Amino acid sequence: MRRWDRRAFLQTSGLALAATAAGRVWATPSETPAMLTRAIPRTQEALPVIGMGTWQTFDVGPGVAERAPLEEVLRAFAALGGTLVDSSPMYGQSEEVLGALAVKTGLQPKLFTATKVWTSGKAEGLRQMEDSLRKLRTQRLDLMQVHNLVDAATHLDTLQAWKEQGRVRYVGVTHYTASAHEAVAKLLLSRPVDFVQINYSVGEREAEQRLLSVARDQGIAVIANRPFAGGGLLQRLKRKPLPPWASELDCDSWAQLLLKFVISHPAVTCAIPATSKVSHLRDNMKAGLGRLPDEKLRARIAAEAA
Template sequence: MLSRRDYLKLSAMAGAAAVLPSRLLRAMHHEGLIKRAIPKTGEEVPIIGLGSSATFRKLAGSGESEQLAEVIATLLDGGGTVFDTAPSYGAAEEVSGRIVQDQGAIDKIFWATKVNVAPRGGVANPDRARAQIERSFDFIGKDAIDLIQVHNVADVPTQLAIIKELKEAGRIRYIGVTSTDKRQYAELASVMRNEPIDFIGIDYAVDNRLAAEEIFPICRDRGIGVLVYLPFGRTRLWNRVGDRQVPEWASEAIGVKSWAQFFIKFAAAHPAVTAVTPATSKPHHMLDNLGAGVGALPDRALQKRMADFVDALPAA
């Protein structure tokens, strides 16, 4: 009789096999995912992870978590470990924490969450921030959370001070700050230059390359890891490519079999990037995303060709 874990694994693989070539499945099992080192420690993590915003968040809020359990099982079975969430993503953090504990996979996940308590009336509220962080510990079930970041550079002096304190106490392994808003890049850059953070989370995509110009050079200089958010530009890139086929030259050069792999490989190719964490609520999409983490990544010349190709498409 199949265990629940084996059932989830087989269900995820069966669904994905309908759309992915067997060569990709073999590569994922035999080659393993590309890994990148976290700059401050040298610890390696797989370059493809999972985010929990968007449709993941919606499904978590619906109370129907079986499909999300399959997504997380697919992440782990495919060699991924990095899982990004936030208290502000509705029920995503609580539901995914329960799933991971049910699967007995607490120690297999590199758990990246956030603290997101904005000041009220301009007044900081450290007690609310601490309470939110403690809820994250309860949901996740780990003695030491791998990464907590200040979400969208909100009240950095208050919230970063708290997570620095918790890192010193050994309750958080890495700390950071996030932004997916270009208007906040200057503030983010200032924090990066003046605070001892380990990570940032930021938006970066084939048609959204500003972070590579303004932020990634600071990451390289300061030894800061990067989690890439929104490699699909939410739905923007899907709208731009429409029903076009992936260019043959991209498939031949780096083995991409889908637009998801095209977009993710572009983002992962930048040497400052530690992991790319696209959100999904579908197991076959998770497996497709993981396929971007095997084989070759585009070199600079190919990255330019990929960017030029997308730039020439009509804007979404």
């Protein structure tokens, strides 16, 4: 799993904070643009603000023609500063494809690999998690999450033991619908989890009502899934001109503007758009560079995207 020594962490954190305060792209000492990061509250480990999901996109067969574009996507993701890649056993072949490509490219040690447990019962949960480790070709995961709160109490007990044994570094829970936010909030207030993954975008703002503040108050990192509302936002906006003031946020596409709305919320740690195209990946990753919107500009983004 990815590791940060103290000096590198302090340099990275300091640069990120300076960039946020100054409202500009922060850079490494060599002045190469580097992605903004947020600290994982439990440990203060720095995590790049743009990650990558694998739902549908990595669910492909074993053929070279099917996997070659995804290998290119994974290489570009890492080269542009991405680390967190999220998968699940419910995503078809995605875990297996991600694991194979991470090993083939030599990127596995540099990635922050997250997946989920999505079943009922302790024995079945253990079997599924062991299977995920095998598919992802690792003995230790960065993050294991209870998917959609399915048998959450049982699996969180197992994962606490795994964490103590060093088999997983972080533990979390997920959901992708607003109707479950209250149940998620109650769990965050009652169980010691490190991450919560929920739907959040300009088009799905229900998490702002309570859940994001609960996560922030409890010191829990937030992964935002569906940052484009399942692609619906981009589809609706593709024929609408980008507002001229988008340049104030160093944005030259709707995807970047929508992602910056998500990652600018103070409770959000990372957003995970999914793609199988390098051109889209590069566009998404640019959202992690440059200036972020303040509350006034967040409101303008929301109004333009309405």
